[in-house]
Amino acid sequence: MTSTEWITDIALLLVVFRQLREGRLDLKTFLIPLGIVAFVAHSYLDTIPTAGNDLVLIGTLMGVGAALGIAGGVYTRIRTAGEHILIKAGAVSAILWVVGMGARMGFQLWTEHAGGAHQVARFSIAHHITSDQAWVAAFVLMALTEVVTRLATIFLRSRIQPTPHTAPALTHRA
Secondary structure (H helix, E strand, O other): OOHHHHHHHHHHHHHHHHOOOOEEOOHHHHHHHHHHHHHHHHHHOOOOOOOOOHHHHHHHHHHHHHHHHHHHHHOEEEEEEOOEEEEEEOHHHHHHHHHHHHHHHHHHHHHHHOOHHHHHHHHHHHOOOOOHHHHHHHHHHHHHHHHHHHHHHHHHHHHOOOOOOOHHHHOOOO
């Protein structure tokens, strides 16, 4: 992994840890993670391969990213305090985020440094995945999908946030 890849992966991990402290839901909440994944997508997503079962691999990992993102958004506490909406990532949300981001980092380290490249090549041949670019696209789109669905879930939940008088009874706490 390059220095840029390490920095990007760690930055994405730190995004959710920043939200372990309760803070205001504001534009920064959305722009920082979206900016990071936009940078990653621009840097690593040259093409989206469509031959063989490449789209099956990509769609599967995007589905995993969506499930992790939605669950992470659901397990982020949202409450109102006066005029402000506050969010706090719960333990489940943080764990899901680390699982998603960590799985990508682990896969990359495994294939580059721990002998996993040969096993991935065999799997790819057996399942008609045509190139390593399919794996890159699948993992980048998984990360992008996880971030976007988590943020969309938080945004939607913040729009339907109950009034302060009913917030404790209706707010999901994790």
